[in-house]
Amino acid sequence: MARLTALAGGAALALTVTLALVALPVAAHEHPSGITDLVTPAVVRVEAKARVDITLLDHVGDLVHVERSYDVPIGVGTGTVVSPEGAIVTLTRVVKSEQDVAVHAANRIFAEHHDVRIPADFERHSLKDDVLDRHLKQCYPPLSSRATCIIDVTTDITVFPNVSPADPKGLKADLVKAGPRPDSPAVLMTSSRVVGSVGLPTAPLADKVPEAAGAPAGVAGFLGRPGPDVPYTVEIAHLGRGGGSGETGRPFADPDKKVDEPVKLAGLADRGMRGAPVIGDKDGHVVGMLIGGGKAARMIGVREITGALTKAGIAPRRGAIDAAFEAALTRYHTKYHTEAAPGFQRVLELYPGNVVAAALLKESLAKRGGPEDLGARKAAAPADGPTPLWPFIVAAAVLFVVAALGAFVLWRRGRAAEPEPVPPPSATTQPSPAGLPLDEGASQTVVVRRSQPFAVIPRQKQAPAALGSPPEASIAYCTACGMRLGQAHRFCGYCGHPSET
Structure with missing residues (x-):
């Protein structure tokens, strides 16, 4: 019975897991490598x-x-907004x-x-x-x-924010x-009012600078006042060995040595990207700021940034715009464009003119319902009718039958392994000399002969109960096993010993 209960429970568990897998939502997304969209709005x-x-x-x-x-x-x-109130x-x-x-x-x-x-x-x-x-x-x-x-x-x-129109x-x-x-x-x-009612979009700050030499990063900033002809610039960079703190900073170095990155980034610094955020490749957070110029650009680490904020009495934090934008951005990068589009629209309601959200909204609307849109399947499901239940019913029936057959097999094996109970001796069964019950179901009679001296037990005579009744015959017993003998028996019916020797 215990085996039957366990097997039935296993079947129910399997059915529950099957149904849960069908209704499993999309897993949380980690931003892909090289993302800078979390920072560029700020x-x-x-x-x-x-x-x-x-x-x-x-x-x-x-x-x-x-x-x-x-x-x-x-x-x-270039500066980076680190709180909705406008800390830069x-x-x-x-x-x-x-x-x-x-x-x-x-x-x-x-x-x-x-x-x-x-x-x-x-x-x-x-x-x-x-x-x-x-x-x-x-x-x-x-x-x-x-x-x-x-x-x-x-x-x-x-300060000129990254908005459109400029x-x-x-x-x-x-x-x-x-x-x-x-x-x-x-x-x-x-010190002046910002666009919208919930402040400015902010950039997340990393916990530390990547330690590995050659770690990829992005540098984002402006080479002029933002406008239709001057969009923000994003340049790829790689962190060199050592440094990253204090006034010396950390150098840049292309691990493939195809580009002289210190000179390339120094030119961008001279043209307006001094102080530009250096964006980590792992999660898109700010790991430092671009410094230098001439022919040598370097990076000061995020610890110097947080230290300056602490001295100024300002705590960096994220706001409502950032939460809505990051949720929409997650759907966008997982190719759920049908769901990403309303998210970017919500961002534009909170912060009109967000250049990055507007560009991604346009792309999401263009891809919505297309072959690249994984959300189109989910959106098309209500038009095709509800999900049929018969596959789940059949699966449940199969699991139930398998569980029943398994329980029956286990029950049969258990019955075969259990010994048959010995019936208790009845009141009419005569005990053997050794005190064990007689085997009345034997298929063969075994004659056991013993040679013992025969003693004749004299018959007892009883007085007639009344005149005219015949005298009662005397009673004889086997001298080998003690069983009672009939008057015409020549052998004992139990042990086979001759009644007369």
């Missing part, structure tokens, strides 16, 4: 300039106050100049007002005229009580924390 163009308001106090002739305002470019580069990381050299913009403004206002030849640069110059030369030097910072200039410098940082004005941002070196991370925070 890539922005950063432009910084210094606004210098300068007043020249001309004491050479009549006292004259000359006022001028100059916009002095500080730097351009870039390089310090992009938003803070190593040169003194006050000196530049002093050179320009002196040249314009006094009509002298002074280069409009950041160097301190001298003039042949002693009076003008003294007044020029008193205009340069640091300012003193005898200064001939009053200078006020403010930094103007503008935002010509951009978003204003404030410098929250600058690094100690030009290639240290700097943290910005947008």
